Amino acid sequence: MSKITQPQSTSGQVTSANLATYNADVEDPYPSLSDFHDYEPNLEFDDSDLLQQKHPENDDELELPEDDRAVGAGTPCEYIESPMSDGTIEEDFEKALAREVADRRLSEDNMNVGNLTLEGTSISDEDFSDIARHGIIDVVGDDVAGRKIIVISACRLPSNKNFDYARFLRYLMQTLDAYVDMDYCLVYFHHGLTSKNKPPLRWLWDAYKLLDRRYKKNLKTLFLVHPTNFIRVVWNFFKPMISVKFGRKVQYVNYLHELAQSMALEQIPIPKPVIENDKKMVKRWKPSGALKASTSTFQVAKLPTQQFGASLEWIRLNNNDQLIPPIMNVCMDFLSKPDNLETEGIFRKCGNASQIKELMAKINNGERIVFSDGDVHIAAVILKTFLKELEEPLLTFELFDDILNVESLTKDDKVPVIKNILQQLPQQNYAVLKHLVEFLSLVSDRSCMNKMNEKNLALVFGPNLARPKEIADSTVYHVSAINLFAECLLVHQQELFQ
Secondary structure, three states: OOOOEEEEEEEEOOHHHHHHHHHHHOOOOOOOOOHHHHOOOOOOOOOOOOOOOOHHHHHHOOOOOOOHHOOOOOOOOHHHOOOOOOOOOOOHHHHHHHHHHHHHHHHHHOOOHHHHOOOOHHHOOOHHHHHHHOOEEEEEOOOOOEEEEEEEEHHHOOOOOOOOOHHHHHHHHHHHHHOOOOOOOOEEEOOOOOOOOOHHHHHHHHHHHOOOOHHHHEEEEEEEEOOHHHHHHHHHHHHHHHOOHHHHHHEEEOOHHHHHHOOOHOOOOOHHHHHHHHHHHHOOOOOOOHHHHHHHHHHHOOOOOOOOOOHHHHHHHHHOOOOOOHHHHHHHHHHHHHHHHOOOOOOOOOOOOOHHHHHHHHHHHHOOOOOOOOOOHHHHHHHHHHHHHHOOOOHHHHHHHHHHHHOOOOOHHHHHHHHHHHHHOOHHHHHHHHHHHHHHEEEEEEEHHHOOHHHHHHHHHHHHHOOOOOOOOOHHHHHHHHHHHHHHHHOOOOOOOO
């Protein structure tokens, strides 16, 4: 068999003219293009981007999302110069921290974050009741942008002589694991951290390393309340090792009434020492009457058209005895459209806080609102916010203890007991809850696309459906029971709402 020589141009590449001549000389006029793979033209490739080192957290766009700028807008990192100090932390830790961080970075390759690793034990299987009883960590409702709020109170940390900080970190991870896949924010009450309960300096570095990108990605804001010199020095040492994007999420809050701009303080279990300290700080640094700003928007006389912050009865009496509040119907009708139901992360993503506040004000003034095609997360947040801000939660204060007791029941006993609880609800509460559960079932039916199954929806809606009348102490024990109750409502809908 004679060898066929493929035509080439002077440049070594196949030209269209030569290719036509070549095709005429062979039996197959349409040879496979793979025969010419050696003659593909060279493509220009700019590999400059590959040479640029990126922080592992910066896989997303470095530009801060609009909703991050909306809540507590400003320059969070600028608040670092707060002059406040509670005087309880010794101020000679700067050199020690520098030494610890330097030693830690040098030995990192050989270090077994080991003291903090699980050593083959699943966090979810570990019993943290001894740590949970301190009430250091709380999970509450949503902020004004619809993000879940996780509270950490330093004053509830026990003595560092006997406290197992490695287990505490695993407990923190277990708590966060349920929420890190949705937008959330952290509120850290720094007052009460003393030399007696201050975590070891080495533990701070280990904690930052172990809480990797998964925990930081959906954290939208870290509120540091009542910052002191300890916070400032720690920040200065960690700042070079923290990504720019994460740094933008840090917001310093000097007074509690500033925090009220982003969330409802009456629904947060603020420790009494923190409240007392805030009063002293306001008296010292602010003129009298400064706390007036913390008054809730909805503590003024209600308008007949008001829905947010009102009671179900008030809304019904001012809307022609309509059982389902108008705003719920507006949100559900919009979200029930097939494309909207299938939106990934529905009820899990936050919205633009300023836009949400504006729409809430219009609704309370009786104005009609119309959602646009891209307003899925806005409508979802407004629905959650309406439930959260009801004067009395949908499941009522009276039934709160009964709801908590369901967690201790066997699987077979749960449904009949829950059904009995539902029968004790006022007529309108029952109708609204049934309507809500039916809608959420539509959402969970499309969980393969929106990633929101019954469990995920329960995590989102549970704290907005039930809460204690007095939120003074830690509520962390309540969260799992409330979420379990909400999940049962969705899973056993047919049996419970016949």
